[in-house]
Amino acid sequence: MNIQLIYNPNSGGGRGDKLYPLILKALRDKGYAVTPYRTLYCFHAAEIAKHIDVNACDLILAVGGDGTAHEVLNGIMQNTSSKEHPLMGVIPVGTGNSFSVDLNMKKWEDGLKAVFQGKSRRVDILEFITEGDKYYSINAIGFGLVADVTDLGNKMKKFIGKTAYTVGAVIEIMRFKPQKTKLEVDGKLYEYNGVFTNFSNSVWIGGNMKFSPNSIIDDGLAECLVLEDLPKKDLLKVFPKVFKGNHLTVPQLSVYKGKHFKVWSDSQKICNPDGEIFGVTPLELTVLQKEIKMLTL
Numbered sequence: 001m002n003i004q005l006i007y008n009p010n011s012g013g014g015r016g017d018k019l020y021p022l023i024l025k026a027l028r029d030k031g032y033a034v035t036p037y038r039t040l041y042c043f044h045a046a047e048i049a050k051h052i053d054v055n056a057c058d059l060i061l062a063v064g065g066d067g068t069a070h071e072v073l074n075g076i077m078q079n080t081s082s083k084e085h086p087l088m089g090v091i092p093v094g095t096g097n098s099f100s101v102d103l104n105m106k107k108w109e110d111g112l113k114a115v116f117q118g119k120s121r122r123v124d125i126l127e128f129i130t131e132g133d134k135y136y137s138i139n140a141i142g143f144g145l146v147a148d149v150t151d152l153g154n155k156m157k158k159f160i161g162k163t164a165y166t167v168g169a170v171i172e173i174m175r176f177k178p179q180k181t182k183l184e185v186d187g188k189l190y191e192y193n194g195v196f197t198n199f200s201n202s203v204w205i206g207g208n209m210k211f212s213p214n215s216i217i218d219d220g221l222a223e224c225l226v227l228e229d230l231p232k233k234d235l236l237k238v239f240p241k242v243f244k245g246n247h248l249t250v251p252q253l254s255v256y257k258g259k260h261f262k263v264w265s266d267s268q269k270i271c272n273p274d275g276e277i278f279g280v281t282p283l284e285l286t287v288l289q290k291e292i293k294m295l296t297l
């Protein structure tokens, strides 16, 4: 088997760099031909995946967290060397490994096991258009409080690790302002004063939040979670529920299931595709059903 391995040395606060030699050795010991690429800058993983000759490889393997998986997916989607997308695998060594959890892989050893076993499944991805450009998300993309928390959490992550997102959430809850939002779900229009609007392909976000408990990664549908305005003291109570997926019972929370979405906010808001910060409202999203074949346990 010919593996093109893309690893992010900075993932998981340097875990990627520490584990990489072990992962490479384990793969080569099994007799696989591995070509490794080390990412040097933001979006480098996407650039590498975009230019790999897919005809000469059996697997593109992302070694990193949600950000690396996101980039490798976007590179694969832009790769024109073959009509068929290559098989994609993830070895979760990041701070957040959300999509891997949906594929039953919690630890980096699970990612290796998936390579050895070779079991795969086709999964959906979310295509989204922002400012005229097309990108792809594997977990979720949203704006409002969810993106503001990601933004602040990403900035604090290198100092305090995973806790950054909890601290970030408390700070952002205290200072956020709701935005007037219009949402179109498969042609039907909704208007609301939103705390956040978030489109989920998979169950988990941020590695440990069961954000969209009813999402299924191959049903051709995404779940749009909308939280309408509520007093800050009530919002502070919603936040802890997200970890266990108990927030769906909050009266101000609605879930819209659909294949095609358009969304506008009264002021331009930043977005958080798969935990990265880029893209702005308005957004247009389409679920591409079973677009990518991924290794799973």
Ligand SMILES: [Mg+2]
Residues within 6 Å of the ligand: 124, 201, 215, 216, 217, 218, 219, 220, 221, 222, 223
């Ligand atoms: Mg789905």
